[in-house]
Amino acid sequence: MKMNNPELEGQVAGFSDAGPAKISANKVSVFYGEKKAIDEVSIDIHTKYVTAFIGPSGCGKSTFLRTLNRMNDTIPSARVDGEILLDGEDIYRSRMDVVQLRARVGMVFQKPNPFPKSIYDNIAYGPKIHGLAESKSELDGIVEQSLQRAGLWEEVKDRLSDSGTALSGGQQQRLCIARAIAVDPEVILMDEPCSALDPIATARIEELIDELRGRYAIVIVTHSMQQAARVSQRTAFFHLGNLVEYGRTSDIFTNPREERTKDYITGRYG
Amino acid sequence: MKMNNPELEGQVAGFSDAGPAKISANKVSVFYGEKKAIDEVSIDIHTKYVTAFIGPSGCGKSTFLRTLNRMNDTIPSARVDGEILLDGEDIYRSRMDVVQLRARVGMVFQKPNPFPKSIYDNIAYGPKIHGLAESKSELDGIVEQSLQRAGLWEEVKDRLSDSGTALSGGQQQRLCIARAIAVDPEVILMDEPCSALDPIATARIEELIDELRGRYAIVIVTHSMQQAARVSQRTAFFHLGNLVEYGRTSDIFTNPREERTKDYITGRYG
Amino acid sequence: MWAFVPAVIFALIWNAVSPNLVMQAVLSDPAAAKLPAFGIGRDSALAEAMAVASGHAQGVFNPLARELVEPARNAMQFYSIIGLVVTVIIGFAAGVFAFTRLRPDFTARTRVERGVMLGLLVASLVAILTTFGIVASLLFETIRFFGMVNPIDFLFGTQWSPNPMGDPAFTNSEDYGALPLFWGTIYIGAIIAMIVAIPLGLMSAVYLTQYANPTFRKWMKPILEILAGVPTVVYGYFAALTVAPFIRDVARSVGIASASSESAIAAGLVMGVMIIPFVSSMADDSIAAVPSAMRDGSLAMGATKSETIRKVLIPAALPGIVAGVMLAISRAIGETMIVVMAAGAAANLTGNPFESMTTVTYQIVAMLTGEGSFDHPATLSAFALGMVLFVVTLALNFVALRVVKRYREAYE
Amino acid sequence: MSEAISNGSAADADLARKARNERLASRIQKRYAAERRFKLLALSSVLFSALVLAFLLVTMTANGLAGFTRAEMKVPVDFGGAGLTVSQDRLSQPGALGALENAGLPDVLQFAANEAYGPQAAAELGASAWRDLASQLISNPSMLAEDTVVSVPVSEDMAAAFRGEGNPELQSLARDLEAQGALDRAFDWGFLARADATDPQEAGIWGALKGSLLTMIITLALAFPIGVLAAVYLEEYAPKNKWTDIIEVSINNLAAVPSIIFGLLGLAVFLAIFPNYRSAPLIGGMTLALMTMPVIVISGRNAIKSVPPSIRDGALAIGASPVQVVFHHVLPLALPGILTGTIIGMARALGETAPLLMIGMRAFVATPPDGFTSPSSVLPVQIFLWSDEIDRGFVERTSAAIIVLLLFLLVMNGLAIYLRNRFERRW
Amino acid sequence: ACGGQQSSTRDQVKAVGSSTVYPFAKAAAEEFARTYAGQYKSPIIESTGTGGGMKLFCGGVGTEHPDMVNASRRMKASELETCKANGVNEVMEIEVGKDGIAVAESKEGPTFGLTTAQLYEAIAAEPYGKANTAKNWSDIDPSLPNEPILVYGPPATSGTRDALAELIMTEGCKTDSATAALKETDEERFEAICTGVRTDGAYVEQGENDNLIVQKLASNPEAIGIFGYSFLEENADKLRGLAINGVEPTYDNIASNTYPGARALYVYVKKQHLDAIPGLREYLSTWVSNWGKGGLFTSKGMIASTDEVQSANADVVTNMTLVDASKLK
Ligand SMILES: Nc1ncnc2c1ncn2[C@@H]1O[C@H](COP(=O)(O)OP(=O)(O)OP(=O)(O)O)[C@@H](O)[C@H]1O
Numbered sequence A, B: 001m002k003m004n005n006p007e008l009e010g011q012v013a014g015f016s017d018a019g020p021a022k023i024s025a026n027k028v029s030v031f032y033g034e035k036k037a038i039d040e041v042s043i044d045i046h047t048k049y050v051t052a053f054i055g056p057s058g059c060g061k062s063t064f065l066r067t068l069n070r071m072n073d074t075i076p077s078a079r080v081d082g083e084i085l086l087d088g089e090d091i092y093r094s095r096m097d098v099v100q101l102r103a104r105v106g107m108v109f110q111k112p113n114p115f116p117k118s119i120y121d122n123i124a125y126g127p128k129i130h131g132l133a134e135s136k137s138e139l140d141g142i143v144e145q146s147l148q149r150a151g152l153w154e155e156v157k158d159r160l161s162d163s164g165t166a167l168s169g170g171q172q173q174r175l176c177i178a179r180a181i182a183v184d185p186e187v188i189l190m191d192e193p194c195s196a197l198d199p200i201a202t203a204r205i206e207e208l209i210d211e212l213r214g215r216y217a218i219v220i221v222t223h224s225m226q227q228a229a230r231v232s233q234r235t236a237f238f239h240l241g242n243l244v245e246y247g248r249t250s251d252i253f254t255n256p257r258e259e260r261t262k263d264y265i266t267g268r269y270g
Numbered sequence C: 001m002w003a004f005v006p007a008v009i010f011a012l013i014w015n016a017v018s019p020n021l022v023m024q025a026v027l028s029d030p031a032a033a034k035l036p037a038f039g040i041g042r043d044s045a046l047a048e049a050m051a052v053a054s055g056h057a058q059g060v061f062n063p064l065a066r067e068l069v070e071p072a073r074n075a076m077q078f079y080s081i082i083g084l085v086v087t088v089i090i091g092f093a094a095g096v097f098a099f100t101r102l103r104p105d106f107t108a109r110t111r112v113e114r115g116v117m118l119g120l121l122v123a124s125l126v127a128i129l130t131t132f133g134i135v136a137s138l139l140f141e142t143i144r145f146f147g148m149v150n151p152i153d154f155l156f157g158t159q160w161s162p163n164p165m166g167d168p169a170f171t172n173s174e175d176y177g178a179l180p181l182f183w184g185t186i187y188i189g190a191i192i193a194m195i196v197a198i199p200l201g202l203m204s205a206v207y208l209t210q211y212a213n214p215t216f217r218k219w220m221k222p223i224l225e226i227l228a229g230v231p232t233v234v235y236g237y238f239a240a241l242t243v244a245p246f247i248r249d250v251a252r253s254v255g256i257a258s259a260s261s262e263s264a265i266a267a268g269l270v271m272g273v274m275i276i277p278f279v280s281s282m283a284d285d286s287i288a289a290v291p292s293a294m295r296d297g298s299l300a301m302g303a304t305k306s307e308t309i310r311k312v313l314i315p316a317a318l319p320g321i322v323a324g325v326m327l328a329i330s331r332a333i334g335e336t337m338i339v340v341m342a343a344g345a346a347a348n349l350t351g352n353p354f355e356s357m358t359t360v361t362y363q364i365v366a367m368l369t370g371e372g373s374f375d376h377p378a379t380l381s382a383f384a385l386g387m388v389l390f391v392v393t394l395a396l397n398f399v400a401l402r403v404v405k406r407y408r409e410a411y412e
Numbered sequence D: 001m002s003e004a005i006s007n008g009s010a011a012d013a014d015l016a017r018k019a020r021n022e023r024l025a026s027r028i029q030k031r032y033a034a035e036r037r038f039k040l041l042a043l044s045s046v047l048f049s050a051l052v053l054a055f056l057l058v059t060m061t062a063n064g065l066a067g068f069t070r071a072e073m074k075v076p077v078d079f080g081g082a083g084l085t086v087s088q089d090r091l092s093q094p095g096a097l098g099a100l101e102n103a104g105l106p107d108v109l110q111f112a113a114n115e116a117y118g119p120q121a122a123a124e125l126g127a128s129a130w131r132d133l134a135s136q137l138i139s140n141p142s143m144l145a146e147d148t149v150v151s152v153p154v155s156e157d158m159a160a161a162f163r164g165e166g167n168p169e170l171q172s173l174a175r176d177l178e179a180q181g182a183l184d185r186a187f188d189w190g191f192l193a194r195a196d197a198t199d200p201q202e203a204g205i206w207g208a209l210k211g212s213l214l215t216m217i218i219t220l221a222l223a224f225p226i227g228v229l230a231a232v233y234l235e236e237y238a239p240k241n242k243w244t245d246i247i248e249v250s251i252n253n254l255a256a257v258p259s260i261i262f263g264l265l266g267l268a269v270f271l272a273i274f275p276n277y278r279s280a281p282l283i284g285g286m287t288l289a290l291m292t293m294p295v296i297v298i299s300g301r302n303a304i305k306s307v308p309p310s311i312r313d314g315a316l317a318i319g320a321s322p323v324q325v326v327f328h329h330v331l332p333l334a335l336p337g338i339l340t341g342t343i344i345g346m347a348r349a350l351g352e353t354a355p356l357l358m359i360g361m362r363a364f365v366a367t368p369p370d371g372f373t374s375p376s377s378v379l380p381v382q383i384f385l386w387s388d389e390i391d392r393g394f395v396e397r398t399s400a401a402i403i404v405l406l407l408f409l410l411v412m413n414g415l416a417i418y419l420r421n422r423f424e425r426r427w
Numbered sequence E: 001a002c003g004g005q006q007s008s009t010r011d012q013v014k015a016v017g018s019s020t021v022y023p024f025a026k027a028a029a030e031e032f033a034r035t036y037a038g039q040y041k042s043p044i045i046e047s048t049g050t051g052g053g054m055k056l057f058c059g060g061v062g063t064e065h066p067d068m069v070n071a072s073r074r075m076k077a078s079e080l081e082t083c084k085a086n087g088v089n090e091v092m093e094i095e096v097g098k099d100g101i102a103v104a105e106s107k108e109g110p111t112f113g114l115t116t117a118q119l120y121e122a123i124a125a126e127p128y129g130k131a132n133t134a135k136n137w138s139d140i141d142p143s144l145p146n147e148p149i150l151v152y153g154p155p156a157t158s159g160t161r162d163a164l165a166e167l168i169m170t171e172g173c174k175t176d177s178a179t180a181a182l183k184e185t186d187e188e189r190f191e192a193i194c195t196g197v198r199t200d201g202a203y204v205e206q207g208e209n210d211n212l213i214v215q216k217l218a219s220n221p222e223a224i225g226i227f228g229y230s231f232l233e234e235n236a237d238k239l240r241g242l243a244i245n246g247v248e249p250t251y252d253n254i255a256s257n258t259y260p261g262a263r264a265l266y267v268y269v270k271k272q273h274l275d276a277i278p279g280l281r282e283y284l285s286t287w288v289s290n291w292g293k294g295g296l297f298t299s300k301g302m303i304a305s306t307d308e309v310q311s312a313n314a315d316v317v318t319n320m321t322l323v324d325a326s327k328l329k
């Protein structure tokens, strides 16, 4: 990351009130073919905090998010430089397996994407492929617990065998969150999880995110500054592939250091 | 439109500083099959002003915009109630031909959609089908003038025979604007014309809109309140198919009358 | 193009009509009065005159015709000039017409558009007409057949041994039990061929859509499609000369004595290979139609690629795949030449794939090109068999379309 | 925006996660093995199909190459001394063949063969050997003055003997002649120029090939415009109602109706209307057009569907009428897709046999057809007929005909692939 | 122009019909084309099967209907009636030669002879009214080889099969007097017993002229094939004829009717077309001049008719005698 501001360095390295970083990115660049979409970004992400990525469209928020659990591997032209450490282990260079990585770093997408299977099978899918349950009853337990944590249990407990796609948009998104929780990940990445939802469903998900942060490190991409302000404790502002500013949400919104951040927040562009 | 606020009535009827309405919608409702997407909206739109439609996703901005030049006709399930007057003539009930209507009310879309033809042919297409040019040289003149007004002439004058799809996103969008201008419409409708563009291209289009408003009535849908604030003189705030508030942009942003408008603008939802 | 098509259509129509006009002109010539009133003598004299006049034939063979040559030649010239002129005019008019479509004139435009629309509608009605034509051409003979043979015996009898040479009066309904044919058709087309085509086609689609790099895919996909394009006679020849003897030898060597050299399995295997691309391209489409969000969702859970494919993509694409398989089956059961050349003609109701079997299509060809007299029930049975085939394909397609529709809706 | 940190069972959670990670690691090998097996299986499916295709093509080619040759005898003829009463000029005029025959060319040839190899060999000259020679003379009149060696086809029995089949006496004669260098297999250009014949030595593919071409022209001329127009209607204008549903169902159904049923239709309908044109490419083409049309409609619809709606919207918003939108924008963009579908449909029609058997295109026609209405055969039917011939000289000819047909199809498929790759767009 | 409607130029002879006669008709056509090169176009011969040919032939008079039909059996009375109903009331019948049915096997196979009764018992569905249980030849007669019965024979739709049923099976079947008596009492049952062919795989239907047969016989040396004599002759180096009732299938044996399987081949011509279709007369003469022993047709495997039959039929051609309806069945 190009350091426009020498003070930022200390800020990125750690927050006084947080423990060791769960994920630590060092000078990460991402290329699509020739095109550099992310330019030497360094950032630390901590458990028990919600970190929001904001920035104008196309600035690389999604791209950077997807490097964190190597979902970028599915795009043939994408290439990642730099290092990303999960609990100190480099997820690209070390012998860490991508399947295992993704079990540890879960992801929720912009559009809810439940599998066209029953609600039960949607949740049970992860534990099953990873062999996390020895018995049917253990699996049942995981399903119930995950749905409960995602605040969906009461609404669906009587129709676990209905198709996941039959739920409403907001319920589907919670189902996807429950599905991610079911393998008990350490980090949950969310790429604009509410942008396909109506305001009421959005509010419900925002509540849920707040509840979940007790157990997980949560990263959320959003195009709505309001949402970032509502749900996150840390905010990173991206612009044209650069991480312009990263800090406490309250600081970023009330007292940005960078001119660009300020312009964006006050609506001069975007 | 359900009048939540009796004062609004007078406000919708006309602005003291504007002439007679170019387009005047009266209790327009739009249905998709059974579903009511627009609920009795009445609004006046004036030449030489940019009118912005804002509101949360799905509130009906695009739907209403497309009723104004009957682009909704292409959706079989769509039905329009109420009247929309263009210079006093009802565009739905009178014998006005939809083809002629669209020549008078041009449209620019969210994603730039140049025809996969040469730049020249992209612009010349409208004048050709409407028989606006008698001769090749007249046509050439129209093409040049339109490109100039759209601020694209300098960039493309040496490669008019290149394909329109070979331009950058921002250029493509300006090409689409030039294409709309080429048939010399009276109104230009733009549905989120910048949401697929980067900030620099966005700025360029915003400038252009500002230049164009001298000649046309311009209506722009945007999901960015900042953009509305930057480019428009009138703002209409839609919510759940209702027109909640309509007035001078400065008034709406600094001093909204409605609670819902205020909540939206301050980021309580959306 | 717009000038060309109507002109060509006219030219074709004119070619069909003008001989009649010429004929009338010739007949109005005094020399024609000497012709016999009707019968082939008259026709041939006229025809000859025409032939000579148009330069197809050199000498005149029938003296009566000689006198007609000159009038015929004149008439012919006259009408061919007219035809040419009109063709050119039509082509030109259509061109102008096309040009005017660019004009903004409102009423003209709507009129043109109404005309164009009508043309389009008529074109799409050809499909219905064809369907009608098929039903009509099968129905009457089928009804006649069922007048001689009991439909119940036909549909459910287990013995197929019609004797086209026998006396039609001795028609024995029991010899027309088509069950062995239906069985052979299903066994070869829907069972053996599908055992080959479904796994290979599906797995090919999986490989090409999910694993192959773009260049490999770009080359391999069309190569596979060639398999579907190879004419069925070629497959028939291949099946009969290469595959069938090989299979028989293999079967014999492992001790299946009954293996015959025209076996259901030889025809079925080759047919299966033929429809691999059919299945694979339908499967390809429907796997590709599964939203990529589905795939990403599964991968993001930490599933491996094959787990994603087996547990998410294929189940999600299943309706499309099933529809593809239905269509492939209807193609396979309608296949004729491979069976004609490789499966033999024996109507066996057996499950042994090494024995020879016959199918509905084979019997249609055999009965219609055979030596039986044409009003013999054996010959008529071809139409009844065709009817059954048509109804079955219709049903399969109907189901397939339903399935496709349902599953399209699921995503949209 | 609270910064509150929940503590609770953080340690428990960490423990659970550790256990989970171990469990995961223990299964990972197995899962990857399954992954590799699956991938290998998938790859082998693709390769299997490719291998079958390769095998098919190679066997057909290997068998068929000999079919392009025929056994010919080299006969020394002294035309100068033979006293043929035909002038060289006469050979460039019409009716030269008759003149040569009248001048006694058949006897001259017979005599020369007799002189060179004895009566038994001379009797085994092909029935039309002198014709072959006559056409050589006509194309090269100066030969008339020379004493040269000419190559002419032998009889089918001799050809069989040369292959080592049939009559043992002839076989030994053939071996003798071969040893003298008088009998040889030569590339037979005439195979591509002649029509069907009862003698495999004389049979050619041109009659059937020309029949195929004529048939295809009719098919294309009917199926393409109808198919495209129907596709446009269904995709762009058709209202959603029962009627369009019926049209749609019939088209989809027709695409899958067994081809032989189209043959029955042609037999019952077209031949009833045009009884004079039995066996003619006109009827064959019409029958195949009905078969090809649905394929074109379906591919046309897909191609039209894949033109992005934004293009339509763009044109509509400028004030283009629906018909203008279709003919100015949609069709030109969909054309490559439509053409690809058309070529594939045509390729299928080209290889179609069964329906044509029903409408008389299996006739023996010894001269190439000279128009759409003259009787003819087509390539696949010719193949089918030859494969059924008694004379075993036809086995090679059959394979040679298959090569010709396959070449045609490969070219057509290649063209389709080229079009698809060349014009494949992403919007 | 009521008669002129359908008339168009047809300057080629058109013949349809039997696949057995087809090769000879083709040969005649070629010979005709050679002889009259430049004068007449080569005839169009279509192999539709006798029955299909009859249908087309009897469709009517006019250029759209064929001039001749080749038949591997005699025209049926019912067919002639249809002809008449459609205005084809002047039909000439010409017997052009004979076709022998040969029973043969691969040269590798065991040599054995059969009687018509044995052959009948081997391939009938219900020999003498009882279900056929014979699996091996030795089940029929212990003197026959102990090999499975596998017979490649003509399909039910072919004229050869008709001849097989009539000339061999029915003959064999009649050796049983009880069955023979059935002919008078219950003809339908008689037909069923005597002509029904087993469908359990021992009898394999196979196109008669199919080259595949040779390959199949070669690879199944114990199998036997039943087909036209011409086919045996063509493949004399690979196949060997089986003696039936002690008579070998040779040209002379068939021509003299001592071999049991020989049947007449016919062509039928519309007299009404003789004047109308250029070349039709000459094409007929081509048949006549080539049907002698040692002629073109016999070299293709046809058996020449006896001299009397030949001259009688040559007269039919010259005198344009019509067929006698009462002689047809
Ligand atoms: N698969 C891809 N191939 C090539 N370029 C890509 C690809 N995906 C994204 N990009 C480019 O990378 C840049 C960053 O894209 P990204 O999707 O990360 O932006 P974003 O911040 O998430 O935007 P948005 O708010 O619109 O989701 C953009 O310029 C985009 O065009």
Ligand SMILES: Nc1ncnc2c1ncn2[C@@H]1O[C@H](COP(=O)(O)OP(=O)(O)OP(=O)(O)O)[C@@H](O)[C@H]1O
Pocket (backbone or CB within 6 Å): B032, B035, B037, B055, B056, B057, B058, B059, B060, B061, B062, B063, B064, B075, B077, B223
């Ligand atoms: N073709 C259609 N058929 C049925 N419903 C539709 C259709 N198009 C839009 N709608 C519905 O109508 C409502 C208004 O949609 P519209 O697209 O006008 O919203 P919008 O304000 O433009 O939203 P956005 O900001 O996401 O573009 C939504 O609920 C939408 O789901």
Ligand SMILES: [Mg+2]
Pocket (backbone or CB within 6 Å): A061, A062, A063, A191
């Ligand atoms: Mg994004």
Ligand SMILES: [Mg+2]
Pocket (backbone or CB within 6 Å): B061, B062, B063, B191
């Ligand atoms: Mg919108």
Ligand SMILES: O=P([O-])([O-])[O-]
Pocket (backbone or CB within 6 Å): C370, C371, E017, E018, E019, E020, E021, E049, E050, E071, E072, E073, E157, E158, E159, E160, E161
């Ligand atoms: O065609 P056939 O010879 O079998 O009558």
